[in-house]
Amino acid sequence: MILDDLVIATKKRVERQRQLTSLSDLKKRVQHDVTRPGDEFMTALGKPGLSVIAEIKKASPSKGQITNSFDYLDIAKKYAEARVDAISVLTEPEYFKGSLDYLTKIAAQVKIPLLRKDFTISEYMIYQAKAARASAILLIVAILTQQQLEEYLKLADELGLAAIVETHDEKEVKQALQAGAQIIGVNNRNLKDFSVDLNNSLQLRKLVPENIVFVAESGIKTAQDLKILTNANVDAVLIGETLMRATDKKACLTNLLGEVKEDES
Numbered sequence: 700m701i702l703d704d705l706v707i708a709t710k711k712r713v714e715r716q717r718q719l720t721s722l723s724d725l726k727k728r729v730q731h732d733v734t735r736p737g738d739e740f741m742t743a744l745g746k747p748g749l750s751v752i753a754e755i756k757k758a759s760p761s762k763g764q765i766t767n768s769f770d771y772l773d774i775a776k777k778y779a780e781a782r783v784d785a786i787s788v789l790t791e792p793e794y795f796k797g798s799l800d801y802l803t804k805i806a807a808q809v810k811i812p813l814l815r816k817d818f819t820i821s822e823y824m825i826y827q828a829k830a831a832r833a834s835a836i837l838l839i840v841a842i843l844t845q846q847q848l849e850e851y852l853k854l855a856d857e858l859g860l861a862a863i864v865e866t867h868d869e870k871e872v873k874q875a876l877q878a879g880a881q882i883i884g885v886n887n888r889n890l891k892d893f894s895v896d897l898n899n900s901l902q903l904r905k906l907v908p909e910n911i912v913f914v915a916e917s918g919i920k921t922a923q924d925l926k927i928l929t930n931a932n933v934d935a936v937l938i939g940e941t942l943m944r945a946t947d948k949k950a951c952l953t954n955l956l957g958e959v960k961e962d963e964s
């Protein structure tokens with residue numbers, strides 16, 4: 700499965716990075732940083748009404764290269780102008796053509812909570828996220844043991860970072876809740892065959908208590924999709940490809956959110 704390949708590639712990448720910057724050096728870099736950007740991320744996603752996390756990604760395993768026009772700073776500024784609630788930045792280089800450097804540079808210019816979207820497999824990557832000025836990290840249940848999930852949630856909290864705990868099915872939602880996740884994401888993309896089904900979010904929403912922030916991820920393309928998810932009491936949506944392919948990102952967001960905003964007002 701693609702997740703296995705992503706984990707192997709990530710382990711190799713982190714090993715190479717450790718040769719350049721040790722974990723103890725990374726820890727020193729963040730030791731005096733007492734900010735808690737995760738709190739803003741949490742507030743942004745949990746506010747009344749539907750919140751939007753807009754994603755910045757150049758490529759993906761399911762779609763290959765998504766766009767040739769990839770001025771990530773300009774895209775982040777456009778998202779900020781459109782008043783999205785948070786931005787997700789792919790930092791995985793091999794399959795998504797991302798970079799942690801993109802996140803650091805965006806954080807320096809755009810004052811919106813940032814999710815480091817990567818395949819977190821070690822505490823090293825959580826310290827990296829803090830040093831890069833992320834507000835939140837992604838923890839994918841399918842690639843972690845229960846013990847890792849709990850330890851990484853605790854470490855993220857100690858560093859003032861929020862965490863989206865990503866799930867795909869009922870069993871994983873239960874694992875996320877048991878680990879104490881405060882934000883649960885449901886990925887609508889089946890990572891075995893890449894098919895997308897919004898019903899996955901609709902079904903699993905029922906298993907997540909109201910006090911936990913619920914994020915629907917992947918395959919969101921139309922205003923009707925957003926309306927359905929809003930009616931199902933989803934707190935936030937993560938939208939990638941649809942926005943990356945839009946030449947006018949602000950107009951695309953306005954169109955997507957049109958009916959939802961009308962209903963909220």
Ligand SMILES: O=C(O)c1ccccc1NCC(=O)[C@H](O)[C@H](O)COP(=O)(O)O
Nearest residue numbers: 701759760761916917918919938939940
């Ligand atoms: O998108 C993929 O091909 C993919 C494959 C393997 C692991 C993760 C993958 N995608 C990451 C994501 O979760 C999406 O980037 C995110 O949910 C946005 O999805 P979309 O709006 O469909 O671009």
